[in-house]
Amino acid sequence: MAEIVLRQSPLDHLSLDARAVAEPGPAGVVAGERRFVAKVNLRGDPADEAFVKVAKGALKVFLPTTPNTVDGKRDRYALWLGPDEWLVIGAPGTEGRLVADLRKALDGIVAAVTDVTEGRTVIRLSGVHARETLAKGCGLDLHPRAFGRGRCAQTRLGKANVILHQLDDAPTFDVYVERSFADYLWRWIEDGASEYGFAIVAEPIMAALKARRATR
Amino acid sequence: MHLIACPWCGPRDEAEFSYGGEAHILRPEQPDALDDAAFANYLFMRGNPKGVHAERWVHTVGCRRWFNALRSTVTHEITAIYPMGTPRPDRAP
CATH class of the missing domain: 3.30.1360.120 (Probable tRNA modification gtpase trme; domain 1)
Structure with a gap:
């Protein structure tokens, strides 16, 4: 059972x-x-224009490149964690969709998308x-x-x-x-x-x- | 408490960092060609200077990035912070 x-x-x-x-x-x-706020760890090269453009398109927020800054509002944020690492925040319950969207958008680009919600x-x-x-x-x-x-x-x-x-x-x-x-x-x-x-x-x-x- | 200037995050408490030992230790290109003494020298032997020491640090609690620092073992003063893989700034190449 x-x-x-x-x-x-x-x-x-x-x-x-x-x-x-x-x-x-x-x-x-x-x-x-x-x-249960959705949290997704995103890694990629900010010098790679394709990565930045695609991530921005999928997330609707910029990936900040200034250390320790955040872009976004209300329930969607991107937090700077490292020079090639961000924490993407979404509304509760959206992590599955967020990960799927990011993985699909970043197909063929060197990047890592990891659900760290829990x-x-x-x-x-x-x-x-x-x-x-x-x-x-x-x-x-x-x-x-x-x-x-x-x-x-x-x-x-x-x-x-x-x-x-x-x-x-x-x-x-x-x-x-x-x-x-x-x-x-x-x-x-x-x-x-x-x-x-x-x-x-x-x-x-x-x-x-x-x-x-x-x-x- | 020391303030260590992380190249990414700026000055932070020493407690946020971890020490990584002496910097600029290069693994031999052909380790199998070395005899035991030479390999032991690479593996175990470290400088123990009284004065400026080049060492590796990582910002464990923060951005988790490694960097090199020049620190005086006498005064603990940190005189330079520079990226890993670059030569010691106090020695002419």
């Missing part, structure tokens, strides 16, 4: 939805997990003290002068290797953390943020908060 295995995010056991609030109020840090989960942090919370355990200079919107970095947060991506000036950060470190890092963030007031929100509420802030 076939066994049905439900897809689980690495933070499911923390029951974040049950602790989520509808209105974060004066919390200095608002956080939530973005489950390897990491994404913790989104927002709020006036989100930056201070991250700075407690990160060797990077996160001051807006040095690290702003549209920047990404692979670095260490606490004792976990992460990819940081700053989405806006709220500031809002997406923290891509490896599966086995997700529980540790969530608890670390919650502990670090508690002095500023910490609220957990569910994913749709987080999107709504962002939209409301934008219209203010």
Whole structure:
């Protein structure tokens, strides 16, 4: 008999939805997990014009060549990981399509497309003290002068290797953390943020908060 | 804590890097033509200078790219960072 295995995010056991609030109020840090965001590792030579053109056509975003920068918006981003390596982000559930499209488009071009969706989960942090919370355990200079919107970095947060991506000036950060470190890092963030007031929100509420802030 | 300037990512904490040993060790073109002493010399023997040392580093936590550095073993000062496969910048070719 076939066994049905439900897809689980690495933070499911923390029951974040049950602790989520509808209105974060004066919390200095608002956080939530973005489950099952599609992540595809793309490698190729940025000096190869055919590769760049085809990848741009398939992804609808540029592959940034400036180290530690991001191109894209909403739910489609390309994060610089190395001089010939990018992490392509898509809406949850789109990884199969993304990989198939990229492989088809890049047929005959020297490139590698790898689905790494399940390897990491994404913790989104927002709020006036989100930056201070991250700075407690990160060797990077996160001051807006040095690290702003549209920047990404692979670095260490606490004792976990992460990819940081700053989405806006709220500031809002997406923290891509490896599966086995997700529980540790969530608890670390919650502990670090508690002095500023910490609220957990569910994913749709987080999107709504962002939209409301934008219209203010 | 050192700040090491990754050629791609810029200055980062030393803790993000891993050390790769002495740079510019070339594998012999015909290893089977060497006698044991010569091969052992290639395999095990390393300079141990007091002063400038050419060595390999990798930005493990970040972009995972290798590069060479000139570091003083006395002061830990890093005086040059240069791509792998290029000659030592402090020695005329």
